[in-house]
Amino acid sequence: MDRSAFPHFHAISTRWKDNDVYGHVNNVEYYSFFDTVINEFLIRTGGLDIHRGPVIGLCVESQCTFKASLAFPDPVDAGLRVAKLGNSSVTYEIGLFRGGSAEPAALGRFVHVFVDRENRRPVPLPDELRAALEGIA
Known part of the structure; x- marks a missing residue:
C-alpha cells in the first residue's frame, strides 16, 4: 500500500524525545501518530466535540506493521x-510516510467504537461524523 491509497493526510513533526537509545522513533510513538491523525480528522472534519459532545470514540483494537x-528530525x-x-464502529487504515516518501515506514489498523459519553454503550455514528468518514472510505 502506497501513499496514493490514503485520501487524507496530516503532517506530524517528530520530536527529539521520540527517538530511543537505538537512534530511531520508538514503537510506542507510532501509535501516538495514529491517534493524532485520526483525532485531527474527527475534530476538524467530522465535528467531534471531544470535551462536551454526547458521543466519544473508544479504541478497541490497534495494530502496527513496521516497514522502515x-x-x-524526520x-x-x-x-x-x-x-x-x-x-x-469504524476501522481505519493508517500509513506513516517519511516526508515525501511514496512507501510507508509503517502501516496501521485502528478500530473505534463510538459510545454514549455517560453510559459507555455503543451508539450510531452522528450524521456529520458519518458523512466525513464516508468521504475517506
Whole structure:
C-alpha cells in the first residue's frame, strides 16, 4: 500500500524525545501518530466535540506493521482512510510516510467504537461524523 491509497493526510513533526537509545522513533510513538491523525480528522472534519459532545470514540483494537525506521528530525506524513464503516464502529487504515516518501515506514489498523459519553454503550455514528468518514472510505 502506497501513499496514493490514503485520501487524507496530516503532517506530524517528530520530536527529539521520540527517538530511543537505538537512534530511531520508538514503537510506542507510532501509535501516538495514529491517534493524532485520526483525532485531527474527527475534530476538524467530522465535528467531534471531544470535551462536551454526547458521543466519544473508544479504541478497541490497534495494530502496527513496521516497514522502515523513522528518526528525529524526520517529518511524518500520516495518511488516513476508512476500511470499514459500521453502525457504531469504524476501522481505519493508517500509513506513516517519511516526508515525501511514496512507501510507508509503517502501516496501521485502528478500530473505534463510538459510545454514549455517560453510559459507555455503543451508539450510531452522528450524521456529520458519518458523512466525513464516508468521504475517506
